[in-house]
Amino acid sequence: MHPRLLKTFLAVARTRNVTRAAAEVNLAQSSVSDQIQALEAELGAGLFTRSRQGLELTPAGEALKPYAEQLLALADDARAAIDVTKAETAGTLSIGALETIASVKLAGWLADFRAVHSGIDIKLKIGGSGGLLRMLGEGEIDVAFCFERSDAGEPDKRFARRVVAAEPLVLIAPPGENRMDVDLAELAEKRFVATETGCVYRAMVDMAFAEAGLGGPKLAAEVGSIDAIAGLVAA
Structure with a gap:
């Protein structure tokens, strides 16, 4: 019938x-x-x-x-x-990410995602860890890719968390100064081009200096772009 x-x-x-x-x-x-x-x-x-x-x-x-x-x-x-x-197979996915993660990691990940979910539009927002977590908490983005901070205390129970990759923290020096045997006390005499206060990279550097009893690093400049920082150090 x-x-x-x-x-x-x-x-x-x-x-x-x-x-x-x-x-x-x-x-x-x-x-x-x-x-x-x-x-x-x-x-x-x-x-x-x-x-x-x-x-x-x-x-x-x-x-x-x-x-x-x-x-x-x-x-x-x-x-x-x-x-x-x-x-469920159409709509928009809003992603927040640190600049370095967006430029180095996300391109490949999102290409694979789009191959499986071609009906979903992707919106990508770049920001610092604090700003990304705020946007996630307020519903402005659906997922955030940022670094875990060891001094962050108890994890925010509003968020589900998953480690997707691990990256080493490295020091960039001008040509001729990238020796392996330099210690933190010697580095404390140098001037740093660093990210702004509130950035997870800056927090890791400040914590390393504080734990060594050296105070904060001497700053030549604060810059919001990792690529710009590398260019300034090279110059």
Whole structure:
């Protein structure tokens, strides 16, 4: 029994009139009559009889009516379930990331993601760790890629956390000064081009100096871009 035939059958059962049923289902009167006849032929039973009040359901029609309603409701549920799966594979994913992670790691990761989820648009926002966690907490982004800080205390229970990679922290020096045997006390005499206060890199450097009892590093400049920092040191 095709849902189209059941829909027409129920329209006739409600209106008790072919003309009004045709207007309800947006068909010609002849098409409504043809569909009812097709359904009766399929079931091998008459579904309507004529009376002074209009079309009346036969016992077979009365028996079919609740099943037709249930079948059409199931068809609607099936369509709704399919629509949900479509919604799950389309939409927008807002990602926040540190500049270095975005430029070095995310390109490959996001290319793989797009290959599997081509219907999802990606919005990428660059920021510092503190700003990214704030945006994540306020719902401005869906996920954040940032570094774990060893001095951050208890993890924020609002967020699910997962380690996806580990990176070494390295010191960049001008040509001719990149010796392996230099210690932190000697470095404390140098001037640093560093990220701004609040950045996870800056926090790691400040903590290393503080733990060594050396105070903070001497600064030549504070710069928000890692690439710019490398260029300034080289120059």
